[in-house]
Amino acid sequence: MFNPFDFLHPRYWLSWFGFGVLRLISLLPLPIIAQLGNILGTLVFHVMASRRDITKKNLAACFPDMSHDQVHATARRSFQLVAITTLSMGLNWWASPKRLERLVSFEGKAHYDEAIAQGQNIILLAPHAIALEMAGLILSRERPMITMYQLTRKKLLNDIVKNKRGRFGGILVERREPLRNLLKLIRAGNPFYYLPDQDAGDKGIFVPFFGIEASTYSMLPKFAQLGNAVVLPCFTHILPKGRGWHVVIGEPLKHFPSGDEYQDTKRMNEVIESMIRPEPEQYFWVHKRFKTRPEGADKFYS
Numbered sequence: 145m146f147n148p149f150d151f152l153h154p155r156y157w158l159s160w161f162g163f164g165v166l167r168l169i170s171l172l173p174l175p176i177i178a179q180l181g182n183i184l185g186t187l188v189f190h191v192m193a194s195r196r197d198i199t200k201k202n203l204a205a206c207f208p209d210m211s212h213d214q215v216h217a218t219a220r221r222s223f224q225l226v227a228i229t230t231l232s233m234g235l236n237w238w239a240s241p242k243r244l245e246r247l248v249s250f251e252g253k254a255h256y257d258e259a260i261a262q263g264q265n266i267i268l269l270a271p272h273a274i275a276l277e278m279a280g281l282i283l284s285r286e287r288p289m290i291t292m293y294q295l296t297r298k299k300l301l302n303d304i305v306k307n308k309r310g311r312f313g314g315i316l317v318e319r320r321e322p323l324r325n326l327l328k329l330i331r332a333g334n335p336f337y338y339l340p341d342q343d344a345g346d347k348g349i350f351v352p353f354f355g356i357e358a359s360t361y362s363m364l365p366k367f368a369q370l371g372n373a374v375v376l377p378c379f380t381h382i383l384p385k386g387r388g389w390h391v392v393i394g395e396p397l398k399h400f401p402s403g404d405e406y407q408d409t410k411r412m413n414e415v416i417e418s419m420i421r422p423e424p425e426q427y428f429w430v431h432k433r434f435k436t437r438p439e440g441a442d443k444f445y446s
Contacts, residue, residue: 156300159300159301163304167237169231169234175385177235181232182224188227201444202433205444222425222426237308241285241312250392250393251392256376259396265330265333266374266376267367267373268338269364269397271416271419271420271427276339278391279380288334289313290315294319336371340361340364341353341361341416341433342431342433343359347361349362349409360413364401364412365408377394377416378393379392379419394419397411432445
């Protein structure tokens, strides 16, 4: 259990100051937080040249029909949305349930509710939308929701994140825990909020992502099979001008898994692409998605 009195040493004071700032920002109306995020995101876009170049490189490769100006504008807006999400993190951690309910709307939630009503185990396929944490947080109010996390060397940050992500009933599983622990939780009827879309390094298989061969985790079909679970796409959109968030949940994937690891992983990426295309600026493009290359291929990033 998290105990703040364990972190009174001066080396934690700067972290506490940062958390205090987030707490104060969380008291502001969301439209004001959005305005501050737009300013901060624009500033960071111009200052962090390396991450800006990665974002623009990803967008230009994944959306070849975009003009240079469109790529630039989409990348800048993506930075603004990242900043808005960072500044609004305090709402995730401290806002009352009533306030969050007013700010979050759903589309397609009937698919999720129906699967629950039928007693099905559920995996929510939730790619790295910039505001991805909001859907899992809100849904965990209805029933415990499994999410995975990775320990860092900063114990205070680890404890804060675990405490706040789980404040409505979230179940956090560390990535290095035995697979049987996760599967046991899924089979017990706890929905699993799964993010499988970052570069998988040498642990992945190469399948197309927006037409580019990308090292991809192939665990989703395994989790679905071993957990006897249906897979529902889930994507969280940030609404303009601080109006809140809109979560879209799709129909369960039919005939998934098929038993073909490559085809199932390829299909997963295609589903993720379909969620990103309507608003590509809402995706976390600052990540080096194509860092790992097939044998003999040139480096993607300079």
